[in-house]
Amino acid sequence: MNIETRPVPPLDPAFQLSPERLLARRNAKWSQYAPDVIPAYVADMDFMVAPQIQAAIRASVDVADYGYPMRNGEKADRAVAHAFVRRMQRLYGWQPDADLTLVLSDLVQATYAGVMAFSRPGEGVIVQVPNYPPFRTAVEDTGRRLVPLEMTVQPGGGYGFDLASLEGQLEGVSVLVLCNPQNPTGRAFRREELEELLAFAEAHDLTVLSDEIHCDLIFDGARHIPFAGLPGAAARTVTFNSATKGFNIPGLRTAVMNFGTPELLARFREGFPGRVMGSPNALGIDATVAAWDEAQDWLAALVAHLQAMRDHLAARLAAELPEISMQRPEATYLAWLDCRALGLDRPAFDVFHDEARIAFSPGANFLPGAEGFVRLNFATSQPILDEILDRMVRMVRRNR
Numbered sequence: 001m002n003i004e005t006r007p008v009p010p011l012d013p014a015f016q017l018s019p020e021r022l023l024a025r026r027n028a029k030w031s032q033y034a035p036d037v038i039p040a041y042v043a044d045m046d047f048m049v050a051p052q053i054q055a056a057i058r059a060s061v062d063v064a065d066y067g068y069p070m071r072n073g074e075k076a077d078r079a080v081a082h083a084f085v086r087r088m089q090r091l092y093g094w095q096p097d098a099d100l101t102l103v104l105s106d107l108v109q110a111t112y113a114g115v116m117a118f119s120r121p122g123e124g125v126i127v128q129v130p131n132y133p134p135f136r137t138a139v140e141d142t143g144r145r146l147v148p149l150e151m152t153v154q155p156g157g158g159y160g161f162d163l164a165s166l167e168g169q170l171e172g173v174s175v176l177v178l179c180n181p182q183n184p185t186g187r188a189f190r191r192e193e194l195e196e197l198l199a200f201a202e203a204h205d206l207t208v209l210s211d212e213i214h215c216d217l218i219f220d221g222a223r224h225i226p227f228a229g230l231p232g233a234a235a236r237t238v239t240f241n242s243a244t245k246g247f248n249i250p251g252l253r254t255a256v257m258n259f260g261t262p263e264l265l266a267r268f269r270e271g272f273p274g275r276v277m278g279s280p281n282a283l284g285i286d287a288t289v290a291a292w293d294e295a296q297d298w299l300a301a302l303v304a305h306l307q308a309m310r311d312h313l314a315a316r317l318a319a320e321l322p323e324i325s326m327q328r329p330e331a332t333y334l335a336w337l338d339c340r341a342l343g344l345d346r347p348a349f350d351v352f353h354d355e356a357r358i359a360f361s362p363g364a365n366f367l368p369g370a371e372g373f374v375r376l377n378f379a380t381s382q383p384i385l386d387e388i389l390d391r392m393v394r395m396v397r398r399n400r
């Protein structure tokens with residue numbers, strides 16, 4: 001692995017939140033565990049929000065504008081659909097249709113609804129594993145069968161997948177849940193990999209639910225390719241996206257679900273007519289439009305910081321904790337840490353929690369049996385990341 005040892009540039013003051021302000025927040029990340037535990041789990045960042053987003057929210061808050069919202073003469077959610085289309089065209093040259101874009105509050109809800117609309121009970125749904133935990137529950141809670149597409153470390157390093165491994169399991173499979181960039185491995189799939197997935201979906205007539213929520217968080221050398229933009233993909237693709245990860249506004253509950261063709265939307269509507277999916281609130285709508293249309297410079301500064309944190313993490317792990325292996329993420333602020341070589345006799349999450357006072361995400365949440373793994377969230381300041389690493393090092397040295 002090519003380890004970067006460059007010094008980490010100081011965090012732009014506009015992003016900084018003191019430990020006191022972090023602890024005073026009422027979000028899950030900083031409230032769930034005891035005060036002496038450093039949280040590094042849920043996908044939430046320890047930074048101030050972009051000023052453009054804050055200003056957009058203030059415009060409503062200052063005048064208590066809380067009625068049913070309209071924007072530009074249309075129902076307000078349309079403003080999000082149009083902003084999504086503009087952004088996809090501007091950044092990726094993909095032209096989704098605003099009229100085929102539902103605006104809702106929750107992408108987990110969209111995953112459940114997508115699985116239910118495009119498969120029948122008992123049918124198979126392919127999910128890359130390890131996976132964002134609600135993908136698994138969306139399949140299991142709705143009585144479908146999970147067909148795992150394993151992400152494995154490739155001979156040259158980095159995670160990849162082998163579609164041939166699914167042979168013999170494809171009877172009655174109707175949906176593929178794609179997570180790109182992938183949580184928790186941090187892979188941003190190359191065009192060839194996506195084309196291979198598309199050819200496979202065509203060969204087996206699968207609907208692809210493509211969750212692209214982490215697409216804003218991409219590092220040097222990788223780029224995001226919307227799956228539905230591949231030639232021929234739109235007719236079988238439903239794309240999920242939101243500003244909530246890249247711009248750190250998950251509590252504002254605003255997301256989009258884009259259908260590649262009117263036929264796909266019509267099929268979805270058979271199970272989920274009209275307004276069954278609900279719609280987001282006015283503050284989330286304004287925040288999302290401001291994020292997507294106005295906050296690209298803020299995002300660029302954020303991504304530069306996250307990339308420096310990732311490299312710092314990789315360098316310190318390699319130098320001080322060689323027993324823990326990580327394939328350097330190309331995207332997301334999530335690192336999937338293989339701690340099996342530590343030889344722990346309990347789940348790695350429990351040991352780090354009890355003995356180092358760090359709360360990672362437990363590996364088994366992403367893959368049953370992966371108790372030897374944890375997921376680390378490095379979207380924080382360098383002092384906090386260093387404190388996490390120092391605690392890990394002290395704990396591992398004690399147990400060596």
Ligand SMILES: Cc1ncc(COP(=O)(O)O)c(C=O)c1O
Pocket residue numbers: 043105106107108109132179183211213214242244250255
């Ligand atoms: C891949 C992925 N999809 C969806 C979500 C959550 O989406 P929402 O908060 O809109 O339900 C997350 C949150 O971390 C995620 O990582």
